[in-house]
Amino acid sequence: MFGFFQPTCPVGLEEKVWIEREMRWLAGLFGARRFREAKLIRLDDLEQFDGDEAGLIGFVRDSLQFHGETDFYHVAGQSSEKIAARFIRACCKSLIKEVTSDTESPLGFSVDVLAIALGGTIPLANTCLKETQWADGNNWFRWRFERLGALPAHLYGYGLAVWCWDRGEKDLRFRDELRPDAREPFARAMTFLNASADCVYCDRPISMSVTAAEEGLADSSPSVQLDTLIDLSEAHTVHSSLSEQLGELLRSDENIVALYTLFLLRNHLEIARHQIEAIGDLTISESPNLRHESLGLLADLAPDTQHLVHA
Structure with a gap:
């Protein structure tokens, strides 16, 4: 209220x-x-x-x-x-x-x-x-x-x-x-x-099981979402079942969450291919960092995605 x-x-x-x-x-x-x-x-x-x-x-x-x-x-x-x-x-x-x-x-x-x-x-x-x-x-x-x-x-x-x-x-x-x-x-x-109580400090890092990752990405706190994205990047493994949630984070109101999602997807192109439309939308973002990173990711994916890059 x-x-x-x-x-x-x-x-x-x-x-x-x-x-x-x-x-x-x-x-x-x-x-x-x-x-x-x-x-x-x-x-x-x-x-x-x-x-x-x-x-x-x-x-x-x-x-x-x-x-x-x-x-x-x-x-x-x-x-x-x-x-x-x-x-x-x-x-x-x-x-x-x-x-x-x-x-x-x-x-x-x-x-x-x-x-x-x-x-x-x-x-x-x-x-x-x-x-x-x-x-x-x-x-x-x-x-x-x-x-x-x-x-x-x-x-x-x-x-x-x-x-x-x-x-x-x-x-x-x-x-x-x-x-x-x-x-x-x-x-x-x-x-x-x-x-x-919005704080990701705790006694030890959470396990990056698929279930833990799903819960972290779905959390309502951008802090937990960002923390989970960083943990996934450090784990060097992302399960394909997380693709839809990562697509949702590309549309996050928090630019830094969307940016770290792009960072993660750049090392997991097989998942990024399922989110080409959401990535393309970021090429017209007001954030220079999001525009730069999304254009770079589209270039990494394939030449045939270039029609998604908005003028």
Whole structure:
């Protein structure tokens, strides 16, 4: 009745599902229980170690339950919050490498999501962007911005909301410690998640059986649909019985769902051949990405489909 009062997610669908899937993958590596029992590192915790870097590092190690080796190096003159953020990131990087034995892949985004899951959001979010202001000599002030974190502030806010929602957190007064561009998405995300429970984060990935795939593609939540499409892409196998449902997703109101359906079909041309009309309709979409991908898929299918490409 009053649908326009429904809370909305503060981040895009692709960003939303990516954060939730990344947390799910990390929970599979480290255990969801560890994430649920982690203690949020607060500004008061850090301020008590002003001028005591050894004490600060020891506190962070204990908070993260990590006492291994890191690539952390000292930078003189930094605040406790910046030192903590750098050390949290170094610890999380070492943790992922230790568990996955991966020493080659860039881990920046995974490192920061793990930091969120282990309680390190506040220092990382607050130091993710370096802002420098100076006068140019003509009574004009100039600003320079430098990204220091792998995630933008709004995704730290959303990731923290997923973490808090999963833990059933009720006392959220700590949000005042977040920088505004993380605090506002966090507050909106908590309202959204509490109202909708629309989140694909769980203890472990679902099995990509045909039945599970059918249920995921038919779900009313675009998040679940997108999550299922990504799982199917990673499984490298799509049963022909899913053809009709994939055709319906090509007509989704969520452009990102239709786009990921095209990505999936491009690797399964035998199924795509049954959805040529729906693919052709996307060649006149208002979305440049949908137009480009649908034209590419039609070109992959066969020359005799080119009559479906609208002028």
